[in-house]
Amino acid sequence: MKFKLKKNYKWYDLLTIPFCCSPISTVALGIQKMLTALAAVLQVSVLAQFIDSVDLAIRLEGSWNETLFWFILLAICVGWRRISFMVGKIFISYLRIMAIVQFGKALTDKCSKLHYSLIEKEDSWNLINRVCKKPEEQVRLMAQRTFNLMLYIIRIFGVLYIVFTNVWWIGVLTGISCIPLIFLSLKSGEKNYNSTKRVADYERRYQYLGDVLSGREAVNERALFGFSEKINEEWFCQYEEARKIKLRANIQMASSIRGGSAAITFLSWLIIIALIFPTTEGKISYGMFVALATGMYDLVNMVGVELTKAVSQLSQCREFLKDLSEFSSLEEVPGVDLMPDVEPFMLEELEFRNVCFCYPGAKTDILKNVSFKIHDNGHYAFVGTNGAGKTTITKLMTALYNNYQGEILINGKELRTYSQSQIKAMFCGVYQDFSKYYISIEENVLVGAIHNINSDNKNAEVKYILEKVDLYDKIKTLPLGIKTPLGKILDGGVDFSGGQWQKLAMARAIISKAPVLILDEPTAALDPISESKMYEEYGDVGRGKTTIFISHRLGSTKLADKIFVLDSGKIVEEGSHQELMIKNGLYADMYESQRGWYK
Numbered sequence: 259m260k261f262k263l264k265k266n267y268k269w270y271d272l273l274t275i276p277f278c279c280s281p282i283s284t285v286a287l288g289i290q291k292m293l294t295a296l297a298a299v300l301q302v303s304v305l306a307q308f309i310d311s312v313d314l315a316i317r318l319e320g321s322w323n324e325t326l327f328w329f330i331l332l333a334i335c336v337g338w339r340r341i342s343f344m345v346g347k348i349f350i351s352y353l354r355i356m357a358i359v360q361f362g363k364a365l366t367d368k369c370s371k372l373h374y375s376l377i378e379k380e381d382s383w384n385l386i387n388r389v390c391k392k393p394e395e396q397v398r399l400m401a402q403r404t405f406n407l408m409l410y411i412i413r414i415f416g417v418l419y420i421v422f423t424n425v426w427w428i429g430v431l432t433g434i435s436c437i438p439l440i441f442l443s444l445k446s447g448e449k450n451y452n453s454t455k456r457v458a459d460y461e462r463r464y465q466y467l468g469d470v471l472s473g474r475e476a477v478n479e480r481a482l483f484g485f486s487e488k489i490n491e492e493w494f495c496q497y498e499e500a501r502k503i504k505l506r507a508n509i510q511m512a513s514s515i516r517g518g519s520a521a522i523t524f525l526s527w528l529i530i531i532a533l534i535f536p537t538t539e540g541k542i543s544y545g546m547f548v549a550l551a552t553g554m555y556d557l558v559n560m561v562g563v564e565l566t567k568a569v570s571q572l573s574q575c576r577e578f579l580k581d582l583s584e585f586s587s588l589e590e591v592p593g594v595d596l597m598p599d600v601e602p603f604m605l606e607e608l609e610f611r612n613v614c615f616c617y618p619g620a621k622t623d624i625l626k627n628v629s630f631k632i633h634d635n636g637h638y639a640f641v642g643t644n645g646a647g648k649t650t651i652t653k654l655m656t657a658l659y660n661n662y663q664g665e666i667l668i669n670g671k672e673l674r675t676y677s678q679s680q681i682k683a684m685f686c687g688v689y690q691d692f693s694k695y696y697i698s699i700e701e702n703v704l705v706g707a708i709h710n711i712n713s714d715n716k717n718a719e720v721k722y723i724l725e726k727v728d729l730y731d732k733i734k735t736l737p738l739g740i741k742t743p744l745g746k747i748l749d750g751g752v753d754f755s756g757g758q759w760q761k762l763a764m765a766r767a768i769i770s771k772a773p774v775l776i777l778d779e780p781t782a783a784l785d786p787i788s789e790s791k792m793y794e795e796y797g798d799v800g801r802g803k804t805t806i807f808i809s810h811r812l813g814s815t816k817l818a819d820k821i822f823v824l825d826s827g828k829i830v831e832e833g834s835h836q837e838l839m840i841k842n843g844l845y846a847d848m849y850e851s852q853r854g855w856y857k
């Protein structure tokens with residue numbers, strides 16, 4: 259059975275979620291908790307019978323055999339309560355495994371379908387992190403806390419029933435006094451979860467700062483600039499803030515639990531005193547008095563501490579369900595998780611017609627009336643100042659955002675009418691912040707053509723492309739060749755330099771069968787020789803593809819058939835390098851200022 263997320267979660271889903279993950283362990287856990295609760299209730303009556311039978315046997319009015327019978331029963335009750343904890347642990351560990359497989363998988367599936375803008379927005383990103391953090395732990399808590407509540411309720415009602423059948427008014431009085439405590443617990447649980455939400459923001463910040471302080475990425479700058487102390491202070495501030503919020507929530511919860519338990523302890527003394535009268539009047543036996551007095555202390559602990567804790571923890575789970583409902587209602591992009599179309603896509607023309615675009619939540623337009631056309635097999639470049647909107651254009655053409663105004667037409671058809679599989683089949687790219695996958699070199703390249711490469715010539719094609727990006731000579735020297743794992747996660751992994759990783763990203767894009775190749779600062783990490791070699795082979799690399807090239811190195815963009823110059827979200831100039839130089843506008847200015855460095 260495959261776990262499916264639904265839009266609206268109710269309180270009963272605290273059990274249906276674990277049940278859908280693993281019916282066997284959820285039912286087994288429920289039975290284990292129920293038997294434990296019944297054993298505890300039974301123990302009260304059995305203890306009374308045992309004491310009374312010992313009393314009778316001593317006074318020679320009863321038999322020792324009967325005493326032995328009650329003793330064995332008492333030993334079974336106590337023994338089961340001891341071992342049931344271990345039995346429960348076995349079911350829980352199985353439930354956790356199944357929760358990763360079922361619930362965890364459903365969450366990651368949902369994440370992979372989410373709209374790109376939700377990942378970029380802080381609120382939704384925090385929600386995603388809260389829900390997807392340790393799903394197996396959430397499922398365990400749901401099952402364990404719900405069954406614990408059931409266990410306490412059975413025990414409380416069981417003891418109350420025994421008290422009620424012996425002295426009815428004491429049973430009723432105790433029952434009524436438990437009700438306000440349950441409401442108090444619900445409130446404190448809600449408060450506790452809200453503080454966990456607030457803590458999550460601080461945790462995220464201090465974890466990030468912790469990475470800067472101890473991670474590998476910032477090691478060089480850390481040593482050079484010596485910023486550790488300053489970051490450490492900031493880390494401490496964030497950590498302290500999170501600690502204070504947690505502490506306040508714990509104090510609040512402890513005071514409501516302790517306050518409740520003090521009230522009920524006082525009540526239990528009154529009840530034990532009240533029990534003396536029916537005992538002296540002979541309405542209840544001595545054994546029952548001892549058993550009920552012990553049972554009352556147990557009851558006090560359950561209602562005053564355990565039940566309050568269970569209810570408040572359960573309301574934390576309920577708050578998690580609210581988050582889960584919100585998460586599962588987040589907007590999905592239909593088909594975003596599908597593979598690219600296997601059918602090769604033929605691009606004839608891509609056109610932006612009066613496109614305006616504002617990032618969700620932002621106030622100003624980043625792109626203002628942008629219009630341009632690019633054609634099959636052409637080489638195009640976008641240049642301009644930082645923040646002019648070059649990368650944003652590539653995000654729109656690859657349909658990461660669809661809230662633009664104006665039209666984006668591919669082969670004359672609006673981009674929004676294409677399916678995600680079709681769009682994926684159109685574009686491939688190397689971005690500024692390209693990914694580093696800690697898998698083998700071969701797999702790193704094949705990520706770009708996972709769906710449409712023939713396994714017979716896979717190796718030859720990977721080698722050919724690695725030669726094209728000038729990486730094969732280095733890879734040949736590695737003991738495992740193209741099978742060598744990268745990064746420090748797998749055994750025998752080697753690390754690449756920034757430029758080598760970038761070449762690998764380039765290889766990934768080239769092996770893709772998509773007809774449009776987006777290159778966003780693809781050579782930023784390359785040495786000058788590798789860079790110029792890449793440009794010499796530019797035509798070859800982009801063979802049969804339409805290339806869209808973004809770079810600040812104007813010496814490289816001048817090879818493009820057409821250059822678009824962007825300034826503050828507008829295309830201010832367009833033409834070939836020669837045409838733009840004759841125009842003597844912004845492009846010529848930028849080009850001359852760069853050329854000045856080499857004179």
Ligand SMILES: Nc1ncnc2c1ncn2[C@@H]1O[C@H](COP(=O)(O)OP(=O)(O)OP(=O)(O)O)[C@@H](O)[C@H]1O
Binds near residue numbers: 378
């Ligand atoms: N997710 C986002 N939300 C809001 N604003 C954004 C977002 N991403 C980018 N921007 C803003 O959009 C503007 C254009 O960004 P873009 O990355 O397209 O610029 P660019 O021309 O590629 O710059 P660079 O040359 O520095 O890479 C910038 O002002 C940036 O701050």
